[in-house]
Amino acid sequence: GRWHHAAVVYDQAESRLHLVLDGMRVNSAQAEALPPGSGGLPLALGGRRPDPMKEASPQQSFTGRLDELRIWSEARSVASLGHRRARPTSNSETEDRDGPLRLHFDENRTTDRLEWVEGARRVPTRLMFQSPLRGLQAQIDGQSVTLRWTAASPNEGPFLIERSSDGSSFTVVERLSPVASGTKAEQAQEITYTDENVPGKVVFYRVRQIAPNTEPERATGTIKIGLGAKESSSRPxxxxxxxxxxxxxxxxxxxxxxxxxxxxxxxxxxxxxxxxxxxxxxxxxxxxxxxxxxxxxxxxxxxxxxxxxxxxxxxxxxxxx
Missing domain, CATH: 2.60.40.2550 (Immunoglobulin-like)
Incomplete structure (x- = not known):
């Protein structure tokens, strides 16, 4: 439920991709080296392009929102990314040409920075952007947690409530049936679920909705909850x-x-x-x-x-x- 600054930096010397989240390097992965002069390469935003070598490659789409994209002509250091992540770029056309290529997702934007890049063009895509599950909140009562969220289409599939102790490995604790058919498909509705006798002092929750096969995964963000359990330690x-x-x-x-x-x-x-x-x-x-x-x-x-x-x-x- 929060905005984050995410950056990917390609280290050509080591052929590695580095993930920088909110100004801190959090992960890296070995990447296939790009050959010199490889020409224009496609870039997909908000989803993973299907694998042409597989007949039925699954579509993995982003269920959040994108505000702005910046593409630099050279690799940025972690320090510079952390320094600039909260600074808006200048609206001056001269400075923009010397800075990153910026793409906005606001419909009322009148300028298109793609015209500054030789050979760059927009092409149709089947990637979908939607946030059908939103507003995940929690209320604590002792060792019980009540979750509330809003579903844009509550009767289009069951809901999976997932819980984690570390925020990375989640387990399904409940499967809720779709809301009764008395609700219109396009009518949003608030849904609640109570998890009784939650173990531990800190837990993480997220909610997923099993959508039709033709749509990307529907999921909320992850919420972290401190239960404030009584302190008890057998260790001196x-x-x-x-x-x-x-x-x-x-x-x-x-x-x-x-x-x-x-x-x-x-x-x-x-x-x-x-x-x-x-x-x-x-x-x-x-x-x-x-x-x-x-x-x-x-x-x-x-x-x-x-x-x-x-x-x-x-x-x-x-x-x-």
Whole structure:
């Protein structure tokens, strides 16, 4: 339910595609190298082009909304993407020609930047843009969660309510039948569902509607919910985590001590090298915070390690510069 700035950068030297989300590099993948002078290549927005080698290639379409597209003639660094992502580009025609190619999706736009690119043209497409499920909200009552959303066509297919503990792997917890036929096909309607006895302190939900085979998937965005469960820990010492995570310059590592005892807090890299010792000594019961200064550390994955007489706890941290 929120707007995001997404960028894809092609690293020609390594033949890799990097995904930058809201100014932070979050993923990368090996890509097939483009041959020099390969000429014009098609670009599909809002969906994946069918595979010409497969007779019945499934159509995977984007169910959100696009506001603006910027195409640069050279690869942008992560730093420049983060710096410019919230800045509107200039309306000056001179500066626009030196900057990115911009495409808007507003019907009242009178200019078409495609005329500035030699050989670029618009072609018909069967890609569909729609948001038939919207406004996913949640209300919490103890360990129960009530979801509400609006369906543009509530009687065109069943709804799948999916739940996740990490926001990436979802499990279907309920399948709701289509709304009774008394509702007109074009009439939107609010739908509710209550999930009882939800496990854990934090859960993620999303709703999908099984649409006719000729249409793309219908889905809401993902909503994150904190249940505020009562604190209960059998551990005398608890490593809470770090914030922010990922971080750029520094991050605060938090831990809670329930019984007096010696505690050692260290930070390690993926090679097993100790980077810093942030705490080492006797601790009285209480809540503690220690700050890790990134300094000259390179971007990558690090681990906070909390050692006590009862054992060792660890927590993964990501440094993105």
């Amino acid at each position: 010492v608890e490593l809470v985590g770090n914030f922010p995570n990922p971080f750029k310059t520094s991050s605060t590592i938090a831990y809670r001590v329930h019984e007096s005892q010696p505690v050692t807090l260290t930070v390690w890299d993926v090679s097993g090298k100790r980077i810093a010792t942030l705490a080492d000594g006797a601790h009285e019961p209480g809540y503690y915070e220690r700050t890790l200064d990134a300094g000259d550390l390179p971007s990558g994955t690090y681990f906070a390690r909390l050692k006590t007489p009862q054992g060792i706890q660890s927590h993964q941290m990501v440094l993105l510069k």
